[in-house]
Amino acid sequence: MHLLVYLPLLLPLPAVLAARPLADRLEPRAATWLLTLCALALAVLSCAALGILATAGLIRLSLAAWAGHWSAATVRAGDPVTWAEAAPAAVLLLVAAFAAARMLTRRVRALLATSAEAACLPGIDQLVILDDPAPDAYALPGLPGRIVVSTGMLHALDHADRDAMLAHERAHLTCHHYAFLAAAQLAATANPLLRPLATAVGYTVERWADENAATACGDRRQVARAVGKAALATTRTPVRRHLPGAALGLLGFRRDPLHRAGPVPRRVAALLAPPLPGRPTLPLDRSLIPLAATAGAVAASALCAFAAAHDFHLLLEIAGAS
Known part of the structure; x- marks a missing residue:
């Protein structure tokens, strides 16, 4: 258990390195x-590893042994996890749980506030x-959600560009992209090593809307x-209006530090290239290597966490029989 329990804390690294190649390919x-x-799975497994380490230190206590009806001496003899390992793991687990709960609360509040603002906007159409000279366009999640466009953005785009912009924003609403962003951000909050995966999700939802x-x-x-025109217009006349926390715009999810505007050039280049196939093709698809690295990281993390939990369970059974 001693070595296996640490691997779920390190195995997110291959997935992190593969995040951008997967987003592009x-x-x-x-x-x-x-x-x-993958971000959610790796966050859960890393927290589970911290929980096993923290619990392995807790069961060394005499009071815990008395309450659990097991032999503290047997636990100390058979458990290789020391207090120097268990205490930091417990602190990290508490910090991760608090940060994740805080982030989830904020996201729920942002979504409710955005839904309320969408319902209060004038008119009954989507x-x-x-009337705002600053160019901007964004989608507000809600029931059913609204698409907000400023007069400045309408003046910056011609008729065909407007159709493309509106189709992009409709895709954000119909595909529920905010849910993917919130889930990826939750995983990155629980395990900061996963921030590149959350950033990659912020890019892929924009690409998803572009393709739709x-x-x-x-x-x-x-x-x-x-x-491109929307990006140039926004650069020339920066948006001054405070937007709701759940708004998704043509230039990206810009209300959170994980998802800054863009990267627009990569999106434009992808649109000018042929569309990507729906699934990787053997044997030459460049996405296979990062895909295998990510799948391997998740599978290995799950296997190691399960093996560590199984060994921990056996230790408690032996201590309880002593």
Whole structure:
């Protein structure tokens, strides 16, 4: 158990290194699902490893042995985990749990506030136009959600660009992209090593919306032009309006430090290239190596955490029989 329990704390590193290649090489929808689920799994497994270490130190206490009806001497003889290892693990686990709970509370509040603001916007249609010279366009999650566009953004885009922009924002709402972002951020909060995966999810949801817009418009180059024009317009006239925490815009999820605007050039280049296949193809697909590294990291973390928990259970059984 002693060595196995540490591996789930280190195995996120291969997935972190593979995050950007996967975001660039996999079809965006598949990449979003893969990266989000891997981030959540690795966060849970790393927290489980910390929990095993902390509990291994706790059962050394005489009071814990009395309450659990096991032999403290047998535990101390058979458990290689020392107090110097268990105490930091307990502190890290408490910090991770507190940070994750705090982040989840903030995200729920942001989503509720965004939904309330979407319901209070004027009109009954999904599209809301604000009289604001600062160019901006974003989607507000809600029931059913609203798309907010400023007059400044409408003036910066022509008719075809507007269609592409609206298709992009509709994709954010219909595909529930905020849920993927919130899940990835939750994992990164519980385990800061996973922040690159959360950043990659912020990119892949924008690529997902780009591809949906390209399908709706029937012209990938048109969507690329719309993204580029919107970025240039925003650069020339920075957005001054305070946006809700759950807003997703054409230029990215910009309300959180994990998801800064862009990277627009990578998105434009991807739109100007042929669409990626829905699944990797053997034997030459460049996505296979980072995909294998990520899957291997998750599988190895799960195996090591299970083996450590099994050994810990056997130790308690032996101590209880002593």
